[in-house]
Amino acid sequence: MSLKQVTTPLTDEAVAELRAGDRVLISGYIYAARDAAHKRLYELLQKGEELPFDIEGAVVYYVGPTPPKPGQVIGSAGPTTSGRMDPYTPALIRVGLKGMIGKGLRSQAVKDAMKEHGAVYFAAVGGAGALIAKSIVESEVVAYEDLGAEAIRRLRVENFPVVVVNDRYGGDLYEEGRARYRLAEE
Amino acid sequence: MREIDVARVAEAVARLCEEASMDLGEDAFAALERALEQEESPVGKDVIGQLIENARLARKEWVPMCQDTGVAVVLVDVGQDVHVVGGSLEEAINAGVRKGYQEGYLRKSVVGDPFERKNTGDNTPAVIHYRVVPGDRLRITVLPKGAGSENMSALKMLTPADGLEGVMDFVVDVVDEAGSNPCPPIIVGVGVGGTMDQAALLAKRALARPVGQPHRRPEIAGVEEKLLQRINRLGIGPQGLGGRVTALAVHMEVYPTHIACLPVAVNLQCHAARHKEAVL
Numbered sequence: 001m002s003l004k005q006v007t008t009p010l011t012d013e014a015v016a017e018l019r020a021g022d023r024v025l026i027s028g029y030i031y032a033a034r035d036a037a038h039k040r041l042y043e044l045l046q047k048g049e050e051l052p053f054d055i056e057g058a059v060v061y062y063v064g065p066t067p068p069k070p071g072q073v074i075g076s077a078g079p080t081t082s083g084r085m086d087p088y089t090p091a092l093i094r095v096g097l098k099g100m101i102g103k104g105l106r107s108q109a110v111k112d113a114m115k116e117h118g119a120v121y122f123a124a125v126g127g128a129g130a131l132i133a134k135s136i137v138e139s140e141v142v143a144y145e146d147l148g149a150e151a152i153r154r155l156r157v158e159n160f161p162v163v164v165v166n167d168r169y170g171g172d173l174y175e176e177g178r179a180r181y182r183l184a185e186e
Numbered sequence: 187m188r189e190i191d192v193a194r195v196a197e198a199v200a201r202l203c204e205e206a207s208m209d210l211g212e213d214a215f216a217a218l219e220r221a222l223e224q225e226e227s228p229v230g231k232d233v234i235g236q237l238i239e240n241a242r243l244a245r246k247e248w249v250p251m252c253q254d255t256g257v258a259v260v261l262v263d264v265g266q267d268v269h270v271v272g273g274s275l276e277e278a279i280n281a282g283v284r285k286g287y288q289e290g291y292l293r294k295s296v297v298g299d300p301f302e303r304k305n306t307g308d309n310t311p312a313v314i315h316y317r318v319v320p321g322d323r324l325r326i327t328v329l330p331k332g333a334g335s336e337n338m339s340a341l342k343m344l345t346p347a348d349g350l351e352g353v354m355d356f357v358v359d360v361v362d363e364a365g366s367n368p369c370p371p372i373i374v375g376v377g378v379g380g381t382m383d384q385a386a387l388l389a390k391r392a393l394a395r396p397v398g399q400p401h402r403r404p405e406i407a408g409v410e411e412k413l414l415q416r417i418n419r420l421g422i423g424p425q426g427l428g429g430r431v432t433a434l435a436v437h438m439e440v441y442p443t444h445i446a447c448l449p450v451a452v453n454l455q456c457h458a459a460r461h462k463e464a465v466l
Binding site for chain 1: 236295457
């Protein structure tokens with residue numbers, strides 16, 4: 001298990017280097033987007049319209065932060081369950097999305113799209129929202145302000161800690177990790 | 187008849203909403219520290235270490251430990267010799283939730299209609315469960331419930347022939363299928379008996395117990411221990427990344443039931459076993 005550093009936007013070469021189980025520190029810009037925002041992005045793609053941010057090499061973070069206290073860049077900001085974004089994700093990967101940060105299982109369709117187009121799924125620690133917020137140094141709403149906690153935000157992150165769960169080669173840490181530690185019934 | 191003004195209720199609920207979100211109980215801390223010792227997976231150890239650091243940071247900086255500050259589940263034990271004065275008890279509880287979520291900078295996650303899904307903007311209404319008990323006190327427990335773990339919960343109406351084995355298999359299957367989604371290490375609330383609604387409420391109430399406190403009846407405590415061992419053989423581990431500690435504790439509550447019934451409800455709770463209590 002190695003500790004790697006990556007900078008966004010992600011290139012194909014950077015994605016190719018990442019393997020399930022790698023611990024990674026992400027720096028650069030990532031985009032906070034969750035359920036309602038994904039629905040809107042998907043609808044734009046269906047209509048063949050422009051997305052409100054550059055998707056090429058982009059990394060999205062499934063998060064709905066708490067409101068910041070005065071003086072805070074962002075409130076608590078841990079990952080939300082990724083599976084709810086599964087219906088919209090393959091379409092985003094097809095147009096250039098290279099990375100996703102969340103928690104929990106992905107559908108086969110998402111994993112297939114990741115293999116085909118070269119993308120990576122990272123897990124951040126669910127429930128560690130106060131700690132994760134420390135690696136977010138800037139936050140700016142770039143679209144859908146009306147969605148409140150679900151608006152799309154551009155976040156500048158420094159050494160944002162994640163683990164690679166699904167790599168572009170079909171590696172799956174949820175399956176491999178569980179198999180490694182599973183014990184037979186007594 | 188002892189009188190309690192609704193303003194006091196609202197104040198207490200507001201404070202409990204904040205405290206529950208920022209200040210992880212010593213019981214949950216201790217359970218995490220035990221888990222850190224037990225965990226063999228390096229990634230798992232790293233995760234638990236981050237959860238402990240996160241909880242310390244949340245308490246110190248008075249920020250929510252998790253961004254999902256939940257729906258406010260409020261358990262109220264109303265002493266039968268208490269007279270609530272000055273307004274409606276239910277409105278006071280909701281006023282407290284409104285104030286606590288606003289002043290604590292907690293995320294408002296409640297939508298007013300499950301189909302229209304428009305945010306109510308103040309995290310009300312709370313989900314409130316009342317119980318009338320002897321005495322002249324009002325005991326209020328606020329248990330903010332996040333959706334990641336709540337969504338992985340399940341209920342099944344077993345038949346009496348399924349027995350204890352059937353109950354245990356169902357609980358283990360629910361946790362196995364949930365995998366990484368409910369943010370393990372989890373606390374597993376189990377309600378057995380009553381009717382379907384009663385079983386679900388028992389499971390929720392089980393989560394309000396101090397983490398890892400065994401049931402007062404030794405035979406139930408034995409089942410809890412067996413379930414914990416079986417769950418921790420699944421290999422799911424912290425955050426589902428593989429490891430020994432999938433659950434910190436299993437809490438079971440039981441209730442008499444019908445000759446033809448064996449309802450079992452499983453309510454999952456992430457490591458942020460948030461619950462705070464006040465007695466007025």
